[in-house]
Amino acid sequence: MNTTEKGDALEIAVFNLFEAQIETDRFFARKDCCRIFRRKGYYSEKRKANIIFDISIEISFPGAPNYSMLILIECKNYAKTVPVDDVEEFFAKVEQAGVANTKGIFVSNSALQSSALNYCKSQGMGVARYFDGQDLKWELQRSASASFAGHSAGSALEAYLGLTRPEYRSSVFELYMHSPHGATNSLNTFFEDLVFHGLAKNAPLHRLPRSRAKRSDMVPYLKLEELENIAHEALTTIGTNADIEPVDLEQLCAHHPAAKGLKLIRTTAELDSSLNHPLARITFEPLVIELFELPGSSSGRNRFTLAHEIGHLLLGHGKYLKAEWRNESDNENIEGFQDDGTALRRMEVQANYVASCLLMPRALVSKAFYEQIQIRGIQNKGFGLLFVDSQECNLNNYYSVTSQLMMQFGVSRAAVTIRLAGMGLIKDARKKQTATPLIEALNRLTKIEVNLD
CATH class of the missing domain: 1.10.10.2910 (Arc Repressor Mutant, subunit A)
Known part of the structure; x- marks a missing residue:
């Protein structure tokens, strides 16, 4: 598989994950408020032409003709850690194509250099590291990242290690993410933190209809x-x-x-x-x-x-x-x-x-x-x-x-x-x-x- 094919495979995998989350009404916003696209263009006044983004998610109020929030996503397949220059370049494109309430997410299959992660945090961008299902210890029928709802310090630390350590191998999570608020393994936590970051408390987007998919432990307890x-x-x-x-x-x-x-x-x-x-x-x-x-x-x-x-x-x-x-x-x-x-x-x-x-x-x-x-x-x-x-x-x-x-x-x-x-x-x-504190952690x-x- 050449570099282009690897990049396409990553893009398709991430698109399919997000699309499934929306279609099953497990995204942070209701599915009737969301539309997801691959390779859609958004107009840049500086270029006088469209900029094509790998994935985009348009979020709108039910029945509204225009979207109220735009999420632009770039997927990059790397053989090495992600440098700061690449996330800076992506952010510049997001600024050109987006207006108010536009957010960027940079997704890679590799760890991020500390400078790249710091830049994303400073600009209010989201960043994620993707692990292919074939490499996971447990590959679930439904995304673990989409099902996980934890907010513990342990899960945040695990997510941070997954984002920054090149040798890290995930057991179950496809995505390790970092929003402006910190590292997480929860896809919904990530999107909520990203979307509402910097919004005033009385901003209309806070009234966006939210998904209320029922959660239940589907693996029954057996005596x-x-x-x-x-x-x-x-x-x-x-x-x-x-x-x-x-x-x-x-x-x-x-x-x-x-x-x-x-x-x-x-x-x-x-x-x-x-x-x-x-x-x-x-x-x-x-x-x-x-x-x-x-x-x-x-x-x-x-x-x-x-x-x-x-x-x-x-x-x-x-x-x-x-x-x-x-x-x-x-x-x-x-x-x-x-x-x-x-x-x-x-x-x-x-x-x-x-x-x-x-x-x-x-x-x-x-x-x-x-x-x-x-x-x-x-x-x-x-x-x-x-x-x-x-x-x-x-x-x-x-x-x-x-x-x-x-x-x-x-x-x-x-x-x-x-x-x-x-x-x-x-x-x-x-x-x-008796385990040492490090082993216990x-x-x-x-x-x-x-x-x-």
């Missing part, structure tokens, strides 16, 4: 027994002899209605210097699960990865997700069934738990667990049969029991621990390592609350 039932019903389509041999996940893919048309691909991946290798990618249209198997990787980890993606299918998460990447750290940092109420976290937790239920049917796990408890003479000392803390005797019990279950069911220790915890058969009292940046309304 553990409901997740268990989903997995159990799926297993009945193939039968299981997991007490003799591990559950055949490929048979499940071949026979379950939720996996109809699924293409399952296994790709041998090469080890590199990355500490977080991709393990799998699922796309829902077309329906494809690609597993990236590393040399020497454990079959238990590979099986849990596949079961996790199957869990998304059984739970109908294609309604919310276009695609998902699963990385090595996702399997190593499984927290099981702790649902914090956020949409992305909820989907991941649900898929993890369904995966553990698929790989380890309840009755068989219970039978195998109690056999191991009896064989090893483990006694309940008031904390539960399998209690694990930092004491050597309790750690030995934990590792010996879980190791046997790992071998029997062909799964990882993390998957066994999830399953036992969900069944109330283990109590883990090991102390978590970075962790907060990853806790993204996205309302998939």
